[in-house]
Amino acid sequence: MVIAAGRDGAPAAVPLPLFGKACAAALLVGVCVIVFAPQLLPRGLGVVGVCVGLLMGCWPSRWRWLGAALLGVGCACLHGHAALARQLPATAAAVDHVLQGRVISLPDHGARSSRFLFHVDDDAALPVEVRGRVFAMGWHAQAGSGEDPRRRVQAGARWRLHARLRPPRGLRNPGGFDAERHALLQGVAGSGQVREPVRARLLAPASGMPAWRERMAAAIAVQVMGGGARFVQALALGDTRALTQADWDDLRALGLTHLIAISGFHVGLVAGFAAWLAGCAWRVWPPLGRYWPRPLGMAVAAVSGAALYAAVAGFALPTVRTVLMIAVLAAARCSRRRVTVGQALALAALAVLLVDPLAVLAPGFWLSFAGVLWLVWCLPGRDPRWLRTFLAAQGVATLALLPLTVALFGQASRAGPLVNLLAIPWWSLVVVPLALLGTALEALVEGAGRWPWQLAAWCFEGSWWLLGYAARSPLALWWLPQARDAALLAAVLGVAWLLLPRGSGGRLPAALLCLPLLWPAQQRPADGEVELLVMDVGQGMAIWVRTRTHRLLYDTGPAAVGGFDAGERIVVPTLHALGEGRLDRLVLSHGDRDHAGGVAAVRRGFPRTLLLAPQGALPGIDAPCHAGQSWRWDGVDFQFLHPRPGTSYQGNESSCVLRIATAQGAILLAGDIGARSEAQLLQAPSTLRAALVVVPHHGSDGSSSAPWVAAVAPRLAIVSAGHGNRFRHPRPAVVARWQDAGAEVLGTADSGALRAWLGREGLHVREQRVFQPRWWDAAERARSAAILSAVKQAADGPEG
Structure with a gap:
């Protein structure tokens, strides 16, 4: 802003170009149009948008807001292309490299593997495709005795590693976590796996801020007694490595995840405390005012305190945004401009969006x-x-942010409004200051932080013990089905209507506007119809089946000991996103971890579900599955074709084969059976005919024999397999066999989750990556690159 004289001689605020509230809103709209579009505009159009936007925005006219919108379009386009350019190409194959660089994150050492961010040196001797980039590295433990070298990885240390690198690639499911978007936000170029650990070399010991954070985290773990140490690490340093999945489940149920680790709210508290300390210094020693005005000193102290606290948190994205907002407000304060809260918010939004337009993805x-x-x-x-x-602020925040919370996370905490009344003041004004005091004292004198940290842990544990009862209540967390995008806009309008001053009227219509988001309409199959979803779980299988009033889950996805659990991370959230609050039956094809690994998490999420599996596959089953079992749900027949009753468990060959029959055709779920079991089933070929089949054993060479494929003769064959898996599933010969039989072959590796409907209108299928396209989607970019390459080769001709 600039200052001009008003009629009464008082200074009047005159907005500078692009700095008004309307321009901030227009800039946000322009950024969102590009960031949430399915395709990214060409880079050249982004340059044009920036140039035209700056000219229109700086020109004094009523169309200045349009210039801001074009500037947002151009900036988002250019930042998007720059972010993709920092990543490995989507078509790149997994390649081994010798990397030299620095560990920039706190390494997470699990029982079987370690994970950390590795910044490769910008060295001309390194390949250009990896130089100066950040990779999410994994280091698996080696079998055998002796020292495990991965345990020596520390934050801030420099290493030489032999690693196999891949472009960012994630799983795509309804309502699921978007790993490719997360990699884009974090500036991660790809994922890597350390190979030949014996050749790994430590080049320089840990140093810098990451090493200091790890030392402080280790000091808290050693000096603080009790389970509260892990929460002190999170609140003081942003280190959440010690928090268990049960901790996160409780925090989500209570609506308190925003208070754990170093959040933007805590950065604001530290900034306010630093400004207060500076103000006290000026009051205690008034001569300071002769050299530096007190308001300027308080503003500089606020920015310095916020930046220091963000550094302690490892410059996590929420803290960086908060520091930027505080810096904008401090700059306005130092320039002695009159800035209202709305104008300050607009300036902060402009600063964040111009520096990082992709922040709207967070x-x-x-x-x-x-x-x-x-x-x-x-x-x-x-x-x-x-x-x-x-109390009024808590009520407004709870109601106003409910639509966003539901749309972003698919859940809301019923206990959150009451729990926050206790947790916000207690944690923020008691626990966090004690944790920070301990960190500051420990930084000055080793061992001096013990008692503040211990007091912080005791204060936290006292409240956590009380809140734990509410967290474990089945009424604490409210899961909601995934709704359409338009439902969010309607709900925001409805909330704004509800928050109008008293006497505005229309409360019932305002509440009705919220219903499409909070209670979305769901199209369930009619009698005699069936719906199926083959989830994208990587190298494994999890299939959800629904009739009009019943639902069944076939397999629960893979899980690793002490690592990724598809049941917890994918299956349960996907079922909630689909609106499922219960399961009627859970069928495990067999006991291998790629099919039954997530069973514990699924049974926790959906208790009292009947579990069927082959006899001897795993303990705790309610009933064995065997050929001859059948039941009927809503006009749809379910029948097990395999294994034979009384046979001993033989791993893959004992897989439960389930046939789901409707008047319009059948669906065949064959688990991991091989050619031997297929030959047994061919003794009754009439039962194998199906419109849709989930290809046995992920498309391996040992299954999908030619006679079996001919007997099934489906219109659609679905392969559940991980992208670039080490088994090279599905095998090209198997895919060709199904295609020769007249089937369209689709795989979760390229399509994401596959949803199919079989009913009166025939067989329909929907690919998740095609249904919800994203310009950062690696599979779609690889597919587009392959099409362009084929077109170019055709245009060049055989001699080109």
């Missing part, structure tokens, strides 16, 4: 800005009754 961006915006709109004045203001 949930924290929307929750932080929307939360402040709602509070400014609903509580514009100052009320001397602080308790009333706090």
Whole structure:
């Protein structure tokens, strides 16, 4: 802003080009149009958008907001291309490299593997495709005795590693975590796996801020007694490695995940405390005012404190955004400009969006800005009754942010509004200051932080013990089905209507606007129809089947000891996103971990579900599955074709083969059977005919024999396999065999989750990656590159 004289001689605020609230809103709209589009505009159009936007924005006219929107379009386009250019090409195969660089994150050492971020040196001797880039590295433990070298990996250390690198690639399921978007936000170029660990070499010991953070985390673990140490590490250093999945489940149920680790809210508290300390210094020693005005000193102290705290957190994205917002407000303060809260919010949004337009992909961006915006709109004045203001703010934040919370996370905490009344003041004003005091003292004198840290742990454990009862209540967490994008806009309008001043009327219509998000319509199959979803779980299998009033889960996906659990990370969240609150039956084809690894998590999420599996496959089954078992749900027949009753368990060959028959055709789920079991089933070939088949054993050479394929003769064959898996499933010969039989072959590796409907209108299928395209989607970019390459080769001709 600039200052001009008003009619009464008082200074009047005149907005500079592109710095008004309307321009900030227009810039946000322009950024969102590009970032949430299925395809990214060409880089040249992005340059044009930036140039035209700057010219229109700086030109004094009523169309300045349009210039801001074009500037947002151009900036988002250029940042998107730059982010993709930092990643390995989507078509790149897994290649081994010798890397030299620095560990820049706190390494997470599990029982069987370690994970950390590795920044490769910008060295001309290294390959250009990896030089100066960041990779998410994994280092698996080696079998045998002796020292495990991965345990020596420390934050801030420099290593030479032999690693196999891959471009970012994630799993795609309804309502699931988007790993490729996360890699884009984190600036990660790809994933890597350390190979030949004996050749790994430590080049330089740990140093710098990452090493200091790891030393502080280790000191907390050693000096603090009890289980509260892990939460002190999170609140003081942003180190959440020690938090278990049960801890995160409880925090989500209580709506308190925003208070754990170093959040933007905590950065704001530290900035305010630093400004208060600076103000006290000026009051204690007034001569300071002769050299530096007190308001400027407080502003500089606030920015310095926020930046230091963000550094302690490893410059996590939420903290960086908060520091940027505080810096903008401090700059306005130092320039002695009159800035309202709304103008300050607009300036902060402009700063964040111009520096990093892709920040709109992060949930924290929307929750932080929307939360402040709602509070400014609903509580514009100052009320001397602080308790009333706090309660009103909590009520406004709970109601106003409910649509965003549901849309972003697919869940809401019923206990959150009440729990936050206790947790926010207690954790933020007691636990966090004690944790930070301990960190500051420990940084000055070794061992001095023990008692503040211990007090912080005791204070936290006292509240956590009380809150744990609420977290474990089945009514604490509210899962909601995935709704359409338009439902979010309607719900935001409905909430705004509900928060209008008293006497505005129309409360019932406002509540009705929220229903499409909170209670979305679901199209369930009619009688005699069936719906199926083959989830994208990597190298494994998990299939959800639904009739009009019943639902069944066939397999639960893979799980590794002490590592990834598809049941917990994929199957349960996907079922909730589909609106499922219960399961009628859980069928495990056999006991291998790629099919039954997630069973414990699924049974925790859906208790009292009947579990069927082959006899002897694993303990705890409710009933064995065997040929001849059958039942009927809503006009759809279910029948097991294999294994034979009384046979001993033989691993893959004992897989439960389930046939789901409708009047329009059948679906065949064959687990991991091989050619031997297929030959047994061919004794009754009439039962094998199906419209859809999930290809046995992920498309291996030992299954899908030619007679079996001919007997099934499906229209659609689905392969559940991981992208680039070490078994090279599905094998090209197997795919060709199904295609020669007239089937369209689709795989979860390229299509993501595959959803099929079999009913009166025939067989229909929907690929998740095609249904919800994203410009950062690695599979779609690889597919587009392959098409362009084929077109170019055809245009060049045989001699080209």
